Amino acid sequence: MTITGRAVALRGEDVDTDRIMPARFLRAVSFDGLEAHVFEDDRRAEAAAGARHPFDDPARAGAAVLLVNRNFGCGSSREHAPQALARWGVRAIVGESFAEIFFSNATALGVPCVSVRPDAVRDLMALVERDAAAIVSVDLEGLTVRGGGIDAVCTMPAAARGAFLAGTWDATALLTADFDAVRAAAARLPYVSGFRPARA
Amino acid sequence: MGSTLLGKVWDLHTVRRLPTGQTQLLVGLHLVHEVTSPQAFDMLRLRGQAVALPDRTFATVDHIVPTDGQARPFADGMAEQMMAALERNCREFGVPLFGLESDDQGIVHVIGPELGLTQPGMTIACGDSHTSTHGAFGAVAFGIGTSQVRDVLASQCLAMDPLKVRRIMVSGALEPGVYAKDVILAIIRTLGVQGGVGFAYEYAGPVVDRMTMDERMTLCNMSIEGGARVGYVNPDGTTVAYLKGRRFAPAGDAFDRAAAWWRSIASDPDAAYDDEVLVDGGGLRPMVTWGTNPGQSAAVDERVPGPADVAEPERAAVADALAYMGLEAGRHIEGTRVDVAFIGSCTNGRLSDLQEAARVVRGRRVASHVRGLVVPGSKRVRDAAEREGLHEVFREAGLEWRQAGCSMCLAMNPDRLQGREVCASSSNRNFKGRQGSPTGRTLLMSPAMVAAAAVAGEVTDVRRLLRHTEGS
Ligand code: SF4
Numbered sequence: 001m002t003i004t005g006r007a008v009a010l011r012g013e014d015v016d017t018d019r020i021m022p023a024r025f026l027r028a029v030s031f032d033g034l035e036a037h038v039f040e041d042d043r044r045a046e047a048a049a050g051a052r053h054p055f056d057d058p059a060r061a062g063a064a065v066l067l068v069n070r071n072f073g074c075g076s077s078r079e080h081a082p083q084a085l086a087r088w089g090v091r092a093i094v095g096e097s098f099a100e101i102f103f104s105n106a107t108a109l110g111v112p113c114v115s116v117r118p119d120a121v122r123d124l125m126a127l128v129e130r131d132a133a134a135i136v137s138v139d140l141e142g143l144t145v146r147g148g149g150i151d152a153v154c155t156m157p158a159a160a161r162g163a164f165l166a167g168t169w170d171a172t173a174l175l176t177a178d179f180d181a182v183r184a185a186a187a188r189l190p191y192v193s194g195f196r197p198a199r200a
Numbered sequence: 201m202g203s204t205l206l207g208k209v210w211d212l213h214t215v216r217r218l219p220t221g222q223t224q225l226l227v228g229l230h231l232v233h234e235v236t237s238p239q240a241f242d243m244l245r246l247r248g249q250a251v252a253l254p255d256r257t258f259a260t261v262d263h264i265v266p267t268d269g270q271a272r273p274f275a276d277g278m279a280e281q282m283m284a285a286l287e288r289n290c291r292e293f294g295v296p297l298f299g300l301e302s303d304d305q306g307i308v309h310v311i312g313p314e315l316g317l318t319q320p321g322m323t324i325a326c327g328d329s330h331t332s333t334h335g336a337f338g339a340v341a342f343g344i345g346t347s348q349v350r351d352v353l354a355s356q357c358l359a360m361d362p363l364k365v366r367r368i369m370v371s372g373a374l375e376p377g378v379y380a381k382d383v384i385l386a387i388i389r390t391l392g393v394q395g396g397v398g399f400a401y402e403y404a405g406p407v408v409d410r411m412t413m414d415e416r417m418t419l420c421n422m423s424i425e426g427g428a429r430v431g432y433v434n435p436d437g438t439t440v441a442y443l444k445g446r447r448f449a450p451a452g453d454a455f456d457r458a459a460a461w462w463r464s465i466a467s468d469p470d471a472a473y474d475d476e477v478l479v480d481g482g483g484l485r486p487m488v489t490w491g492t493n494p495g496q497s498a499a500v501d502e503r504v505p506g507p508a509d510v511a512e513p514e515r516a517a518v519a520d521a522l523a524y525m526g527l528e529a530g531r532h533i534e535g536t537r538v539d540v541a542f543i544g545s546c547t548n549g550r551l552s553d554l555q556e557a558a559r560v561v562r563g564r565r566v567a568s569h570v571r572g573l574v575v576p577g578s579k580r581v582r583d584a585a586e587r588e589g590l591h592e593v594f595r596e597a598g599l600e601w602r603q604a605g606c607s608m609c610l611a612m613n614p615d616r617l618q619g620r621e622v623c624a625s626s627s628n629r630n631f632k633g634r635q636g637s638p639t640g641r642t643l644l645m646s647p648a649m650v651a652a653a654a655v656a657g658e659v660t661d662v663r664r665l666l667r668h669t670e671g672s
Contacts, residue, residue: 013517014393014493018631022638023610027264027278029238029285031346041638070513071394074427074493075631076610077329078236079345100397100429101329105345118513159361162220170347172247174218175355179252182356185215185226186253190461191319192228195454 001164003092003112004137005064007147008054009125010039015068016075017102021084023076034080035087055088059132067125067136068095070118073102082106092138094145094154096121107160110169114138116145120152140164202468204365205434206400209340209465213323215357222359228322229339230352232259232295233308234286235612236327240349241289252356254294258317261286261299262307263612267575267602270300279613293353304447306578306604309333309546313417314580316446320435320462325352330546330628332423335432336416337439338466340400342429363430364398364474369405372482377663379556380415381422381548381626381646383407385487385497387479388426393495396428399474402467403433407481413442414552421547422628425494434466488533488659489630489644491521496630497644498533500661506530524632525641526620534659536643540623541572541599541654542635543647545609548626549577551584553647557626558590560651560665561597567657572599573615575607599654611636624653 025037043053054060066085072095073081082105085093093106093113103113116124127148128134136147138154140161145152163169186192203211215224230253237259244251251257264279274280283300290297298304304311309330312318318334324341325331327349334341348358370383388395401423408416416433423431433439440459443449450458485499496518498504506522506529507515522529527536543549543557554576566572574594576582582604585591591601608615609627616636617623623635623642630642643659652662 012520013513016493016629016631018610018629018634022633023612023636026235027282027612029282030242031239041633044638071397071427074393075329075425075629077327077343077345079239079327079347082345097394097397099394099427101343101345101424104348108345108347108351157361159218159220159222159359163222163359166220168218168220171218171222171359172351172354174220175224175351175357175359176249176252178216179355181215182226182252185213186228186256186356189212189226189228191322191458192256195450195457195461197453197457 001140002137003064004135005091006133007065007067007128007136008060008063009067009128010054011069011125013070014074015072017073017078017081018075020073020081021078026078026080031080031083034084038084038088062089064089064091065136065138066090066093067121067128068093069121070096072098074099077101079105082109082111086111094124094138107163107169108171112138112140112156112164114145114154114156116152116154120145120150123150201472202470204402204467204471204473205338205432205465206340206363206365209321209323218359222361224357225323225360227325227352227356227358228256229317229324230257231308231312231324231326232257233263233328234261234282235263236346237289237349238282238285240346240353241293243350244353249354251293251295251353256356257295259286259290259295259297260305260308260311263606263610265300265605266613267605267607267615270603276614303579306580307546307549307606309421310549310577310581313337313413314578316443316449319443319449320439321465325358329424330421332429332431333417333421333546335420335423335430336413338432338435338462340430340432343424363400365402366399366475366477367402367404367473368477368479370403370407370479370481371405372407372480374407374481374484377648377666378484378486379646379648380411380418382484382487383481384419384422385489385494385644386484388422388495389497391426391477393425393493394427396423396426399428400430400432401426401428403431408433409436412552413438414550417550418547422494425628435462486646486649486662488649490525490527490533492524492630492632494628494630494644496521500534500659502533504529504531504533534661536659537622538570538624538643538653538658539621540617541570541650542608542623542625542627543573543650544575544577544607545627546577547628548647549575549581551581553626554585554590557647557651558593559669560648560662561599561655562593564597564655566598566654570654570657572654573602573608574599575602576604578604608635610634624650624659626650
């Protein structure tokens with residue numbers, strides 16, 4: 001599985017999901033239209049300061065690869081954050097590291113998050129900031145991220161990678177395959193069976 | 201070699217190894233709220249699936265509920281729509297709901313323990329990152345996203361990667377005026393906001409052993425702010441005593457059998473850990489955050505650090521945080537003016553939190569420029585506080601006494617900061633814009649410290665007020 005396309009760099013450590021998707025946009029019963037509000041408060045703040053947020057740069061519209069720094073997606077478990085990124089067009093995220101719940105949420109949506117060394121993030125960010133048309137490719141099979149002469153090794157937890165390669169990142173089918181086994185496991189738990197006496 | 205609680209609970213709940221190498225883990229208790237569930241129920245409907253084990257699933261409403269007027273329909277149309285969606289989903293899928301009309305409504309992480317739903321040895325999942333709170337009981341409890349909520353609804357299971365265990369020993373004894381909130385803020389400051397990624401945190405040592413269940417919940421609640429999806433305390437006599445007589449706890453002989461089982465799943469004395477950390481509990485002081493993540497904190501008598509005080513990779517982040525907060529490096533954090541005081545949330549909205557805050561404000565007045573809100577974590581907390589007259593203490597001090605809910609912790613309801621207001625808050629996140637204003641500023645601290653800040657109109661060392669209270 002390889003994701004190839006233009007990229008957008010989003011600088012900053014510990015970017016939390018409140019920033020990716022401010023809470024007021026969680027006031028909804030569907031995920032539709034969230035992409036319009038991704039990083040909304042940061043975008044407004046940049047605009048007010050006379051600068052331009054990368055997500056407001058027309059040359060970045062529809063970029064498939066998002067480049068980030070350390071501990072991306074920390075904080076709230078809101079899936080609205082990766083949903084908005086995916087709906088905006090992001091199909092893979094490359095960064096130094098990811099918060100755990102964000103990583104699982106993105107995985108469940110079919111958006112792989114791969115880790116590369118800080119210097120590789122720096123080089124990739126410099127590349128795409130210099131050249132908006134630069135093509136970056138994320139290869140899960142070969143565990144590499146390539147672009148503009150950069151060839152970086154990336155890592156991903158084996159199980160999540162296995163799920164992507166097998167096409168089973170949407171775990172529902174696997175988890176619902178054998179409900180008898182689930183029932184049997186539940187029945188073995190003393191708190192499910194009401195702490196009955198051992199010999200009853 | 202013995203096992204950790206995490207290892208034992210994990211094994212007990214393993215249904216099978218998935219072909220991907222992940223574990224299919226059974227979820228013993230699934231808690232649901234209105235914000236992260238509507239899309240999951242819709243996906244279920246779309247696929248024609250039922251809720252697999254509706255009797256292991258419970259719902260409540262907390263994030264969007266107004267904390268002043270709660271008459272239906274809500275004044276806020278979107279809140280009403282979300283509330284109605286949860287009611288309809290629970291009815292349609294047979295999930296019990298502790299709704300607004302129920303005496304048991306409240307923040308999901310407050311009511312689970314309160315009702316005795318949360319028990320040792322369980323796996324607990326909820327579409328909310330602070331699910332780690334329930335680890336206080338020796339449960340393995342973690343937050344999930346909406347697609348995973350759908351998976352748990354449909355299968356009662358999750359596909360999980362294994363976790364390592366870091367034991368954090370807190371030695372000594374806490375000084376008066378130093379609380380569980382200060383312990384966890386200090387831990388996060390030391391280990392960092394991503395130090396816990398890949399780990400479950402096991403909290404142990406004399407300070408944790410002596411903590412009440414409320415305090416252990418505060419500790420475990422903020423594990424996620426340190427990057428750890430799971431935090432837990434081994435069940436002991438305190439845990440068992442808390443659960444006795446709770447509505448969903450076993451009764452009679454079954455309770456004794458349960459208690460024996462609960463104790464048996466605690467980590468063995470010779471368990472092996474992937475990492476161990478020691479914290480000197482006796483040396484801790486009240487903590488206050490100065491930055492825009494929960495790891496950026498200082499003791500109340502310390503100075504705000506600057507970019508020069510940290511290593512290179514942190515410098516830009518510190519400069520950015522100080523610019524946002526409008527704080528100056530090198531100044532004491534004490535004396536920082538506050539506009540708003542918020543006492544509540546799943547971190548510190550329990551009865552003992554309100555008692556401590558009331559102890560500080562009793563007989564005092566909130567500074568005239570401060571707007572103060574006290575929001576109990578649940579209706580039961582609210583009722584218990586009123587039976588003790590705490591609402592009168594707060595009102596006489598000039599604080600508003602509200603209905604139960606998440607309120608200004610994340611401001612999905614009308615309780616919000618305005619503009620660049622500075623809020624002394626007993627909640628768990630000081631992210632930019634977290635409390636409802638894109639430029640609002642949050643200082644995290646214990647409820648007693650919030651009460652002290654409300655009275656002084658600025659960040660102040662609660663230990664001074666407490667000494668005065670004690671002496672009078
Ligand atoms: S109180 Fe705050 S952190 Fe806790 S569940 Fe509610 S919104 Fe989330």
